[in-house]
Amino acid sequence: MKEQLNALRERALAELADLEQPKELEEFRVRLLGKKGEVTALLRGMGALPAEDRPAMGQLINQLRNELENALDAKEQEITSRLKEQRLLAERLDVTLPGKAADEGGLHPLNIVLADLIDIFQSMGFDVVDGPEVETEHYCFEALNVPKDHPARDMQDTFYLAENLLLRTQTSAAQIRTMEQRKPPIRMICPGRVFRADEVDATHSPVFHQVEGLVVDKGITMCDLKGVLEQFAHEIYGSDTKVRFRPSFFPFTEPSVEVDVSCSACGGKGCRVCKGNGWIEILGAGMVHPRVLAGCGIDPEVYSGFAFGIGLDRLTTTRYKISDIRLLFENDKRFLDQF
């Protein structure tokens, strides 16, 4: 009987070593250890042994059974891990193949830049307001100290819709609406679409966009204006950007200034971008004209303020080095996808 056991052990272990597939292993397990398996048959055959031999023999058979079970488990693990390795190897990819990206959407470049501006000014306490695009002469001109037939109206060729109605030529109209509706302290920007009768070319569009800014409070000075614009310039053009005021004229501000920033391409040394003078004109600004304040019921002896107007399209074309403003309104997907 012992010899029989040893023979079985040897044969089983030898056979096991040759197995490769999980299915073969399972069949083998059933053949040895199943209900009708060889080891089970040995246990059953113990009935034929003398009673005194049975315990020792039982022990031996159980020993063999455990031994074979362990060997089977080990073999199973070996096969599983080998198969897994094979699978992983077979599943190797060319990782340089292109990804499967969904087509990404996005904002129009003008609105990407606008979002930045809103963020900058909102963090400085500016409310973001809106105004109508069809304006009356009162809001677009008269209340901004540009009376009828004033030469300042020559500066902008206006699209008229009716006797007194026009497409606003500047977001400054929103200054008046804001000051009429709210009392100081006022800190607002008004982004919006504006219109001027300019023929379309690489740098002109009859439809373009401005961001108007207005601050009115007690004790507001030109230094505050410079402070706000410097903050804006640092955020947009980099923190070492310098800001320069040059005298200018707008009917609704006094003093009025053109605002230049040091050229970020050459750091102010002079290059092609800044046409050699080291500065780039970015916006017009000034202290709100006392007559404009008074017209809105704000006492210019008590309050002062400043206003500025940023050309969003220009800011966008310079930021992205877009050579032709018409691209902004053509909306070619290959253009839009770049932003």
Place this chain on the structure above:
Amino acid sequence: MLCSGEELCLKEADYPGAEEYGILILKEDVPTGTDMREILHLNDVIIDFSITSNRPDCQSVLGIAREVAVALKREFRAPTPVYQTAGGDIHDHIAITVQDYDLCPRYMGRIVRNLRIAPSPDWMKDCLRAAGMRPINNIVDITNFVMLETGHPMHAFDLRDIAGNQIIVRRAADGEPITTLDGKDHVLNSDMLVIADAEAPSCLAGIMGGLNSEIKDDTTDLLFECAKFRRDSVRRTARALGMRTESSARFEKGVDTRGTEYAMNRALQLIAELDAGDIIDGVIDCHEELAEDRVLRVTADSITALLGVKIPTDAIVDILNRLEIRTVLEGDTLVCTVPSFRDDIEGRADLAEEVMRVYGYDHIVATPMTGSIIRGKKLPERIHTDLLKSTLIAQGMREISTYSFISSKAPDTLNLAADDARRNAVTLINPLGEEYSTMRTQLVSSMLTVLSTNHNRKNTAVRFFEVSKLFVPHALPLTEQPDEIPALALGLYGDGEDFFTLKGIVETLLERFALRVEFTRSEEPYLHPGRQAAVVAGGEVIGVFGEVHPDTADTYDLGVRTYVAQLTLAPLFAAVEKKHTLYKPLPRFPAVERDLALLCDEELPVAEIERTIRSAGGHLLESVKLFDVYQGAQIAAGKKSVAFSLYFRGADATLTDADIDPALKKIFDRLQEKGCTLRT
């Protein structure tokens, strides 16, 4: 190189012999190899100034010189006009009457006789040419020279052509004609100021002289005019007649009433200097009382308070005086007398600017904003628009931007009916052209144009959106501001895009804004009649979407199935205002799924079946999901098969058949009423 004078665009006055036929022969004494610019006196330095419209006083050499003197801290010296007169009396030759002082506050006349008309000396010709003017003869040149030097336009009349020896400054009669010296005929109206003689207008005041009274080669006696005309009057007249001259440009911006005297004297001095005629004694100077120089009283502190820069008071006084704003200090008050040529100076803000621009803007130090305001707010509409855009972008949509005005033919391209409300559009009075002439009442045509551009440039698939305004007039012709209605356009084409991808985008958006809507069949002429739907919220159509009609696609040269939508945004914004998100506990028990395959009439909308299931399903029915719609071999003609998965779930137990069967029974009953049968 051999050239004719004509080839070099030269006139006789530029170089003798320039107008002769053939090669221009230079004078004998010109050495060979001399730069032609030297010979023609074209090598002067020309400085271009950009003059802001508040500074008409700087539209002259003297005005600029005054500024330069201030900037360089140098003395400003203007020529002192002195000349000899030849006796006589102006009143023997001319009478001048101003009828309309409101348009002509000052009119001054002088007579010069025995004219000796000749070319001007080279120095004067060079100056005129450098300023872009063509030398004519000494008389005309003097008027132009004085205008450039002093900023005061001058005019010279041939005295013999002034009928009745009378000058009358008056409004034209309606329909009165004039031929200006450029040979053009104009018909005038009573809003226009003319300089007339006893019979007819002789000159358009401040704009251009008349052909009949211009200075001719044989003119012997002249009348010099130097006047101040109201700028808005000149501007209106010049605009109305489509004229713009050096003279009108200056009057439009503003000419100093007091400076006329200086300009006139300067012209006479030049007459004497060039020996161009004999100056008759006497001046006729018509004006109402001339305004005194204005006196402004401000404190130095009020100036520096606006600037935020401490400028010593004596520096302020010094700067203002150098600018010829005569300033003295009385206590701490600056008493400033503003010269007449600076009528832009009205108060302390103007004085502050004068002081600062001379003192130097570099002295302005940036200070950070202070005050009680911490963080700015956005208007709700802007917040909602941001949400709208981010929702669309998350679905792979690109934002576009198009003009607010479109072609007046846009409604035709969309086949809109003759009585369609969208044809009631606001039009521009002065558009750049027909294609930009109408404020849009819909965003679809702009979207189709952009889609077409992209398709024709071989962009194979696009998803676009635009958020913009519709301009809807209350009445036409326009009497008040139109409504500006925020709206959204969607447009897409490409592989895999169909009616339902567009609908999916619309649904996602509506869900994001918590707006409950129904989709019903719609009848937009520019959309496929069987593939379009209206978005209905609270009984009101808030938008439409669908596949573009083949005819419209042809109009826009879109050789691909294209899908567009337009929604008005106010209902979405209103809905999202009410949206209040609260956490719902996650389910603790599994849902039980029952599939339902139905056979029904093919015309029965699936949405109606779904609505029926939901309303009959009771509170245990959690969700209903369509998973198949089929028509074909196994289905009778005129019928369709529709299959749903129904999910039931209990809040506190796993449901059994006994729980669900009553609900299913009720659903079957209701569906039977709709003509649905169960497929087995």
